[in-house]
Amino acid sequence: MSSPEIPKSHPRYESLLTRHRIEAGVDRGITSKQGLIAQGRGEAFDYLLGEETIDSAEEAERVAAAHLLRADHPVLSVNGNVAALTPREIVELAEATGSDIEVNLFNRTEGRIERIVEHLREHGASDIKGKTADGRIPGLDHERAKVDADGIGAADVVLVPLEDGDRAEALASMGKTELVIDLNPMSRSAQSAAVPIVDNLIRAIPNMTEHARSLADADGDELDSIVDSFDPKTALSDAERRIREE
Amino acid sequence: MSSPEIPKSHPRYESLLTRHRIEAGVDRGITSKQGLIAQGRGEAFDYLLGEETIDSAEEAERVAAAHLLRADHPVLSVNGNVAALTPREIVELAEATGSDIEVNLFNRTEGRIERIVEHLREHGASDIKGKTADGRIPGLDHERAKVDADGIGAADVVLVPLEDGDRAEALASMGKTELVIDLNPMSRSAQSAAVPIVDNLIRAIPNMTEHARSLADADGDELDSIVDSFDPKTALSDAERRIREE
Numbered sequence: 001m002s003s004p005e006i007p008k009s010h011p012r013y014e015s016l017l018t019r020h021r022i023e024a025g026v027d028r029g030i031t032s033k034q035g036l037i038a039q040g041r042g043e044a045f046d047y048l049l050g051e052e053t054i055d056s057a058e059e060a061e062r063v064a065a066a067h068l069l070r071a072d073h074p075v076l077s078v079n080g081n082v083a084a085l086t087p088r089e090i091v092e093l094a095e096a097t098g099s100d101i102e103v104n105l106f107n108r109t110e111g112r113i114e115r116i117v118e119h120l121r122e123h124g125a126s127d128i129k130g131k132t133a134d135g136r137i138p139g140l141d142h143e144r145a146k147v148d149a150d151g152i153g154a155a156d157v158v159l160v161p162l163e164d165g166d167r168a169e170a171l172a173s174m175g176k177t178e179l180v181i182d183l184n185p186m187s188r189s190a191q192s193a194a195v196p197i198v199d200n201l202i203r204a205i206p207n208m209t210e211h212a213r214s215l216a217d218a219d220g221d222e223l224d225s226i227v228d229s230f231d232p233k234t235a236l237s238d239a240e241r242r243i244r245e246e
Numbered sequence: 247m248s249s250p251e252i253p254k255s256h257p258r259y260e261s262l263l264t265r266h267r268i269e270a271g272v273d274r275g276i277t278s279k280q281g282l283i284a285q286g287r288g289e290a291f292d293y294l295l296g297e298e299t300i301d302s303a304e305e306a307e308r309v310a311a312a313h314l315l316r317a318d319h320p321v322l323s324v325n326g327n328v329a330a331l332t333p334r335e336i337v338e339l340a341e342a343t344g345s346d347i348e349v350n351l352f353n354r355t356e357g358r359i360e361r362i363v364e365h366l367r368e369h370g371a372s373d374i375k376g377k378t379a380d381g382r383i384p385g386l387d388h389e390r391a392k393v394d395a396d397g398i399g400a401a402d403v404v405l406v407p408l409e410d411g412d413r414a415e416a417l418a419s420m421g422k423t424e425l426v427i428d429l430n431p432m433s434r435s436a437q438s439a440a441v442p443i444v445d446n447l448i449r450a451i452p453n454m455t456e457h458a459r460s461l462a463d464a465d466g467d468e469l470d471s472i473v474d475s476f477d478p479k480t481a482l483s484d485a486e487r488r489i490r491e492e
Binding site: 019022023026033036037038039040041042043044045047048184244245 | 265268269272279282283284285286287288289290291293294430490491
């Protein structure tokens with residue numbers, strides 16, 4: 001999934017790499033049509049953000065890492081776009097934080113679950129959840145509600161990058177601490193998160209891993225104080241201001 | 247291509263219809279992967295615009311209609327997204343303004359040209375240009391440069407909805423009067439247009455047709471005065487203000 005044909009010095013490297021990975025995801029049957037449209041929406045918001053990790057997002061990424069580290073049962077939810085864009089990066093984050101990985105799709109088909117699991121395995125993941133689907137998120141219709149009972153079903157902290165609004169709200173209503181990566185700070189997903197991260201996935205996931213590694217030796221009090229210092233409303237309004245300003 | 251399953255009273259009717267048409271376009275081999283991503287970018291900007299035709303866009307649509315009516319050789323350039331989203335609407339605009347239709351693709355393949363021509367024929371078009379490709383736009387590489395010599399090549403006024411920035415700039419450099427529909431007022435396409443229309447295609451094309459019908463009996467002086475009154479910079483800064491404001 002690397003792209004030898006795109007030189008790292010290219011001014012549009014990140015954007016071209018993203019495009020390359022998402023299209024390869026379609027060709028492999030990992031990314032859906034809805035996923036491509038969602039990618040475009042993200043691109044537009046990232047363009048308005050200046051295509052950089054703003055300070056409040058960097059802080060949110062550190063807070064999210066602290067949440068994962070102090071959780072009893074942290075789970076990273078992976079959909080088609082996440083698997084296509086950051087397969088190795090999500091495996092590294094799981095390792096750095098002791099999190100489980102669960103493949104969980106808005107448009108669920110067993111074939112697509114299978115292909116995503118295989119894709120993550122090729123990038124170093126083992127013991128990937130999401131195929132059992134023996135748990136349900138209350139308040140969602142049947143297919144949308146499916147989770148693994150011992151995965152997202154049992155999680156106290158869940159990272160849901162690029163999640164649909166209905167599902168993000170339903171997960172938050174279950175009392176789970178929800179960490180959301182979403183480039184639109186006005187989205188319901190971002191609004192319902194305990195920690196909204198308004199940043200490009202391709203920058204956010206490696207940043208979270210770096211923070212988790214720096215915090216590996218932090219004690220419970222230090223993690224608590226990082227988590228307690230965070231205000232989601234301030235982070236969201238900062239991101240919206242950055243998007244709106246010229 | 248109509249959608250009997252989406253009731254017109256649905257609060258998200260326009261958005262759902264758009265989504266339905268663009269996905270059907272993919273299934274028919276009309277819309278490309280790049281087209282789906284572009285669709286998502288447009289959705290994000292439309293969301294920030296309030297998903298309505300702002301006054302300055304309505305004015306630009308009237309001015310664009312006047313340009314087409316007074317042109318010697320007006321051409322409507324149609325790509326995969328335009329064909330998927332507004333096939334009948336583009337045929338009606340061509341009829342109302344005496345314009346030619348040319349299928350012209352950023353990622354040109356003869357198969358896709360063929361399918362788009364067929365799709366437009368099913369929606370009432372006849373004599374569609376774009377298959378000859380015997381003309382070239384100077385300053386673009388081979389495949390990107392292709393146009394019909396007696397279509398866009400000979401046009402004095404060209405409507406390029408949803409066009410790539412390089413191509414929009416190259417067409418403007420040829421001295422053609424360029425009418426651009428683009429939801430991002432900061433894009434190079436919008437910036438290089440004589441008439442930038444910052445509006446959703448699905449609203450813009452029928453509006454232009456309505457204006458063209460109202461202006462059908464206008465004389466040359468009236469059309470000239472409508473065209474001369476327009477300032478693209480003012481229209482762009484108004485649209486950007488609307489996108490940035492909360």
